[in-house]
Amino acid sequence: MSHRTIQPVWVRITHWINALAVILMVMSGWQVYNASPIFPALRFPAAITLGGWLGGALLWHFAVMWLLVANFLVYLGLNLVSGRLRNKLLPLSFRALAADTLAALRGRLTHGDLSRYNAIQKLAYLVVIADIVLLVLSGLAVWKSVQFPLLRTLMGGYDNARVVHFICMSVLVAFFVVHVVMVALVPRSLLLMIRGR
Amino acid sequence: MAIRKPRSEPGTTLASHGDSILKDAHKALKDPARRLLGKRILSLGGLALLSGCDLSTDKSVNTMLRKISFFNDDVQALLFDPNRMAPTYPESMITRPFPFNAFYDIDDVPDVDAGTYRLQVGGLANGKRVWTLDELHALPQQDQITRHICIEGWSAIGRWGGVRFADFLRRAGADTTARFVSLHCADNYWTSIDMPTALHAQTLLTLTYDGQTLPPKYGFPMKLRMPTKLGYKNPKHIVAITVTNEYPGGYWENQGYNWFGGS
Numbered sequence: 377m378s379h380r381t382i383q384p385v386w387v388r389i390t391h392w393i394n395a396l397a398v399i400l401m402v403m404s405g406w407q408v409y410n411a412s413p414i415f416p417a418l419r420f421p422a423a424i425t426l427g428g429w430l431g432g433a434l435l436w437h438f439a440v441m442w443l444l445v446a447n448f449l450v451y452l453g454l455n456l457v458s459g460r461l462r463n464k465l466l467p468l469s470f471r472a473l474a475a476d477t478l479a480a481l482r483g484r485l486t487h488g489d490l491s492r493y494n495a496i497q498k499l500a501y502l503v504v505i506a507d508i509v510l511l512v513l514s515g516l517a518v519w520k521s522v523q524f525p526l527l528r529t530l531m532g533g534y535d536n537a538r539v540v541h542f543i544c545m546s547v548l549v550a551f552f553v554v555h556v557v558m559v560a561l562v563p564r565s566l567l568l569m570i571r572g573r
Numbered sequence: 574m575a576i577r578k579p580r581s582e583p584g585t586t587l588a589s590h591g592d593s594i595l596k597d598a599h600k601a602l603k604d605p606a607r608r609l610l611g612k613r614i615l616s617l618g619g620l621a622l623l624s625g626c627d628l629s630t631d632k633s634v635n636t637m638l639r640k641i642s643f644f645n646d647d648v649q650a651l652l653f654d655p656n657r658m659a660p661t662y663p664e665s666m667i668t669r670p671f672p673f674n675a676f677y678d679i680d681d682v683p684d685v686d687a688g689t690y691r692l693q694v695g696g697l698a699n700g701k702r703v704w705t706l707d708e709l710h711a712l713p714q715q716d717q718i719t720r721h722i723c724i725e726g727w728s729a730i731g732r733w734g735g736v737r738f739a740d741f742l743r744r745a746g747a748d749t750t751a752r753f754v755s756l757h758c759a760d761n762y763w764t765s766i767d768m769p770t771a772l773h774a775q776t777l778l779t780l781t782y783d784g785q786t787l788p789p790k791y792g793f794p795m796k797l798r799m800p801t802k803l804g805y806k807n808p809k810h811i812v813a814i815t816v817t818n819e820y821p822g823g824y825w826e827n828q829g830y831n832w833f834g835g836s
Contacts, residue, residue: 412726430725431829438831439641521722522659522801522836523652534720534728 381572382491387460388569390451397444398548400426400436405545407433414542441515448508468498487562504551511544642831649833655769659800659836662718667783668729671721673790674804676762676824682789683759683810690794696755696815700746706780706794712736712744715777716784719800721807722836724825733798735779739772747816755821756797759810764823766799766806767833775800778811806834 383391404427406420411430413419427433455461472495479485480496487494493501517527517537531537559566673679692704716734723729742749749772755765770776779798782791792809799807805825815821826832 408726412723414726429829431825434724434831435635435638435642435829438645439638442641518726520649520652520836523654523657525657525660528660534722538726 380491383568383572384458384460385572386450386454388572390447390454391569393443393447394451397440397447398552400440401444402545402549403427404433404436404440408437409542414538438519441512444508445512448512452505464493465498465502468495468502473499487558487565490562490565490568500551500554504548507544507547507551511541511548514538514540514544517541639829642829645831646833649831649835650767650769653767653769653801653835655773659719659775662720662730664718664732666730667718667732671731671782671791672727672729674723675760675809677760679790681760684789685759685794685810687794690812692795692811693813694745694747694816695813696817697748697751698742698746698816699748700744702745704745709736709741709778709780709795712740714780716781717775717777717798717800719775719798721800721804723804724830724834732783733777733779733796734781734784735777735795735798737774738776738778738797739774741778742771742816745814751816752818753816753821755815755817756808756811757813757815758808759812762808762810762824763821764806764808764826765821765832766797766802770799770801770835773799773801801836803834803836805830 403425407425407427408430410419410425425433427436476485476495485494485496487497513527514531514537516524517531518534518541521528521534521537528534528537531540675682687706690706692709694700694702694704713736714734715737716732718730718732720728720730739749742754747754749768752768753765754768754771755763757763777798779787779792779796780794781787787793787796792811795811796809797807797811805823823830823832826834
């Protein structure tokens with residue numbers, strides 16, 4: 377195995393802080409959702425929520441939000457400054473995406489070289505970054521719909537901002553599930569995110 | 574906070590799939606050092622998943638969460654723009670029927686007698702301290718159609734009318750440099766607000782709902798309506814108003830709801 381560091385230490389630290397923050401935000405968010413479900417048929421079981429009741433869940437949600445946002449800004453900032461975003465996640469062409477999708481469908485998409493992402497991975501990581509941005513903005517619109525009129529309008533009003541927030545959460549959770557399954561299929565990538573190589 | 578390893582319990586997903594997951598993991602992690610690492614990771618994952626109830630009942634964690642909530646009060650005070658108005662809506666958008674909401678059932682709504690009702694003003698105020706309903710009705714009245722946002726997430730649009738709270742406070746000789754206004758209600762509910770919100774142009778001491786005398790279920794004889802704050806900050810059946818510099822807390826706030834509760 378190569379001793380070249382593929383995941384620099386700041387990527388690993390921000391990755392794990394983000395993982396923790398996302399888990400706490402989603403679990404407390406589900407408890408908040410249960411107080412007034414957008415879809416009456418959908419409620420989250422108490423065992424996978426955090427906070428115990430609405431007030432407790434909101435304490436968690438509005439505490440961990442600072443961790444999530446601060447960590448995300450550090451992650452995004454260092455990605456831009458170091459050029460890692462450009463080197464790792466770009467360019468992303470439609471042709472490469474089509475070719476890799478086809479390969480994936482035939483079961484021939486590999487991830488042998490962990491230092492390079494295939495087009496589907498690039499898309500997934502770019503989508504999840506954009507998704508977190510939208511998640512934070514829609515959350516701000518729900519939390520402060522009067523103080524941020526532009527954000528409220530962009531989200532289609534207060535009630536719709538909740539729906540946007542819910543959809544972004546769903547995308548993030550879907551990413552999380554696929555991400556963990558992929559790590560289980562390529563266990564080396566887990567070691568990579570812990571020790572960097 | 575206890576560190577628990579995922580354990581197989583009958584009837585759980587872990588019980589039915591746990592062994593095969595572990596078998597796969599061991600196959601993938603052949604060398605002992607990696608196996609140890611793998612175990613640690615599994616424990617970490619287990620901690621994250623199982624920690625919910627443990628973390629929620631931990632006292633030091635709760636103290637920290639409350640501290641961050643007080644910090645969030647300061648952040649919201651900074652975000653609050655006294656000149657920014659909450660959106661208003663056309664009459665056609667009023668939610669009908671407007672939902673009843675309280676910490677008790679609709680059958681337990683207090684029955685306040687209009688004739689004997691008196692509003693008390695206390696604390697840092699040097700004007701008129703006892704007000705009858707007729708005296709409140711004689712003050713200049715305003716009307717507004719705004720969105721009520723509940724901390725639970727739902728919202729509803731309603732039309733409230735009454736006295737601008739800033740006008741009332743000045744007529745009552747309130748010290749508007751004080752920090753808090755606390756509000757006590759006939760149903761034993763109480764809450765408190767910051768002075769900038771009390772003086773906001775849309776903060777109304779409402780006496781009517783949708784053009785009619787405020788019905789008991791919406792807070793007869795009066796509700797303090799603030800479209801810049803969440804529902805639990807908008808008390809009904811108010812009987813006493815106190816101007817103070819001592820943090821007064823509130824019914825829900827003392828149980829964990831954020832004190833500022835701004836929108």
